Amino acid sequence: MSGSLDADFAFTGHYDHTVSGLYLTLYRAYDSHTGRWPNRDPLGEAGGINLYRFVQNNPVDYVDTDGRGIFKLPPIEIPWPKLPPIEIRWPKLPPFPWPKWKPPSINPPNSVRCASYLPFIGSTCDGGKPDSYSAGAYKCCKDFMDKYKCSDKVQCVANCLQAAQANCQTEGSCSKRNDCRKQAHVDYYSKCGFVPVKGVPASCIAIGLTGL
Numbered sequence: 001m002s003g004s005l006d007a008d009f010a011f012t013g014h015y016d017h018t019v020s021g022l023y024l025t026l027y028r029a030y031d032s033h034t035g036r037w038p039n040r041d042p043l044g045e046a047g048g049i050n051l052y053r054f055v056q057n058n059p060v061d062y063v064d065t066d067g068r069g070i071f072k073l074p075p076i077e078i079p080w081p082k083l084p085p086i087e088i089r090w091p092k093l094p095p096f097p098w099p100k101w102k103p104p105s106i107n108p109p110n111s112v113r114c115a116s117y118l119p120f121i122g123s124t125c126d127g128g129k130p131d132s133y134s135a136g137a138y139k140c141c142k143d144f145m146d147k148y149k150c151s152d153k154v155q156c157v158a159n160c161l162q163a164a165q166a167n168c169q170t171e172g173s174c175s176k177r178n179d180c181r182k183q184a185h186v187d188y189y190s191k192c193g194f195v196p197v198k199g200v201p202a203s204c205i206a207i208g209l210t211g212l
Contacts, residue, residue: 026066042068113155114141116162125174133181136207137165143201156192161185 010016014023014030022029027042040051047070048056055062055070063071120134141158148154164184171177189195 027068043070113145113150113158114138114162117141117165120165120169123169125172125177127172129174131174131177133178133207134165136203137161140201140204140207143203147198147201148196153192153194157188157194160188160192164188 008016008018010023012023014025017024017029020029021033022031022038024030028037028039030036031038037052037054041047041053044051047053050057055064061073063073065071117134117138120131121138123131123134125131141162144154144158161184164181168177168180168184171180
């Protein structure tokens with residue numbers, strides 16, 4: 001028994017005419033190289049004004065079983081299973097402990113903290129006698145700030161004494177002006193609760209000896 005594995009029929013069942021390279025159906029020939037039908041549609045104009053097309057150029061939805069008719073394929077219904085909705089239960093997390101925001105503290109330099117003494121430097125009393133207190137107090141204030149790291153109590157004393165200085169300057173008498181300043185030191189050291197436990201800067205001691 002002998003034979004050949006070569007067949008004259010293509011995968012679709014149409015006759016493979018090797019000489020012409022065409023696939024022959026019952027009523028038409030198909031050219032796989034051009035993807036077209038070389039001869040007219042047997043349906044004629046009943047298949048449309050284009051006589052060389054196949055199933056209205058829509059082989060997805062239509063089929064022609066023998067080349068003489070066009071049939072619409074029934075829709076394919078796939079019964080997809082109904083899946084239950086997916087519920088994701090997110091865990092309840094405790095509130096995040098956000099830190100309370102505090103505005104940044106503005107720490108001006110000590111020359112600014114003590115600047116209220118500057119307008120009174122060079123002032124006089126007793127009708128023209130030089131008053132050296134304001135210049136000494138300005139330096140004393142800055143030295144106190146440096147020594148006590150601008151603590152709240154030192155800042156309190158500095159602010160109060162500078163406010164008192166403006167009031168004491170209204171006195172024309174040198175002695176009355178100094179008495180006003182001495183009383184301000186006693187009052188505001190007590191009011192601000194400041195005790196100079198780290199000592200008093202030398203510039204402040206000089207005010208006590210010469211300025212008051």
